[in-house]
Amino acid sequence: MARLSNVRVKLCDQILLHKLHVLNNAVVRKGITEGEMEEAFKRSIDYRPSRLTWTQWNDGTLSILYSVIFLIALFILTPFLASFLEVILGTRCIVPNNYLVWEATRPLSDCSYCRGVQGPIILANLSREEFKPYAYSSRPIIIKNAISHWPAATLLNFTFLKDLYYKHPSALDSLHEDCQFLHFKSNFQTLKDVFRMSEEFQKGIKPWYVGWSNCNPAILAELRKLYPKPHFLPEDAEMPNTDFVFLGYEQGAVMHIDYIPRLMWQAQLRGNKSWILAPTPECDDECRSFSFYVEPGDALLVDTRLWYHGTFIYKGEFSLTIQSEYG
Numbered sequence: 001m002a003r004l005s006n007v008r009v010k011l012c013d014q015i016l017l018h019k020l021h022v023l024n025n026a027v028v029r030k031g032i033t034e035g036e037m038e039e040a041f042k043r044s045i046d047y048r049p050s051r052l053t054w055t056q057w058n059d060g061t062l063s064i065l066y067s068v069i070f071l072i073a074l075f076i077l078t079p080f081l082a083s084f085l086e087v088i089l090g091t092r093c094i095v096p097n098n099y100l101v102w103e104a105t106r107p108l109s110d111c112s113y114c115r116g117v118q119g120p121i122i123l124a125n126l127s128r129e130e131f132k133p134y135a136y137s138s139r140p141i142i143i144k145n146a147i148s149h150w151p152a153a154t155l156l157n158f159t160f161l162k163d164l165y166y167k168h169p170s171a172l173d174s175l176h177e178d179c180q181f182l183h184f185k186s187n188f189q190t191l192k193d194v195f196r197m198s199e200e201f202q203k204g205i206k207p208w209y210v211g212w213s214n215c216n217p218a219i220l221a222e223l224r225k226l227y228p229k230p231h232f233l234p235e236d237a238e239m240p241n242t243d244f245v246f247l248g249y250e251q252g253a254v255m256h257i258d259y260i261p262r263l264m265w266q267a268q269l270r271g272n273k274s275w276i277l278a279p280t281p282e283c284d285d286e287c288r289s290f291s292f293y294v295e296p297g298d299a300l301l302v303d304t305r306l307w308y309h310g311t312f313i314y315k316g317e318f319s320l321t322i323q324s325e326y327g
């Protein structure tokens with residue numbers, strides 16, 4: 001029960017945040033500038049209903065006024081809140097710094113990717129040939145037990161990663177300069193901080209969640225000995241020369257959309273992870289949000305360029321994934 005209510009609260013947080021984005025987006029798309037919003041907000045604050053008699057201001061009128069003021073305040077505060085959250089929560093930096101500017105200039109999607117979609121397609125492990133019809137779909141797909149045979153599923157863990165980076169100390173610095181480190185809601189600022197974490201964090205008594213790209217060639221080569229390119233992906237699928245690792249206890253990635261060139265695949269190596277997917281704002285009336293979870297051994301495919309997505313992990317549980325792109 002506690003688990004369920006915990007999940008519901010997290011879902012509500014994520015959906016609320018997403019709705020703030022939607023709200024802001026709707027106003028920006030109407031051509032209303034930030035200056036105009038601010039002006040409207042200031043006017044609404046300066047407005048003095050006391051100059052009118054109470055009889056002119058029955059309950060209904062007052063509640064409309066309060067709603068308008070509330071909405072205008074939301075329109076103005078949303079970009080600040082979003083920027084604040086980006087800085088504080090460490091949203092993936094493949095999203096441009098000014099997330100909302102990008103959101104406002106992003107081409108509108110035609111909603112065909114989400115219309116009628118109520119959850120991921122769940123497939124049993126399958127061959128490349130059988131996967132062909134799904135290969136470049138924008139439908140979220142889970143392939144059960146697709147990666148459970150990978151050596152990474154048994155060998156890769158926090159200690160393995162720590163030992164590997166300590167064997168290549170320069171990789172810790174190159175990560176800082178050239179690769180992405182995402183701290184999300186945790187206070188770890190660098191991968192060095194992650195590997196120096198206290199016992200309380202390491203045992204999951206205190207929650208944390210981070211992700212980084214393995215763009216150091218030596219580290220990448222070592223790690224790729226533990227996992228192949230997923231066997232079901234098309235032979236000619238283009239792959240980047242870096243992969244991401246996401247790991248941690250309890251917390252996950254905040255709701256966001258990715259500004260990346262390809263589709264995403266993710267291998268769930270350890271623990272269960274819950275995902276929430278929401279349509280782009282312009283499809284909010286036609287499509288719906290939904291959540292699901294993946295288990296160890298599952299592969300997940302999501303078009304993270306179209307679906308807003310966030311993740312979380314049950315209290316006290318650990319999740320480890322390898323993630324990359326294909327297209």
Ligand SMILES: O=C(O)CCC(=O)C(=O)O
Binds near residue numbers: 246253310323
């Ligand atoms: O695995 C996660 O927690 C987030 C991953 C993500 O945002 C992505 O793959 O685009």
Ligand SMILES: [Fe+2]
Binds near residue numbers: 309
């Ligand atoms: Fe993402």
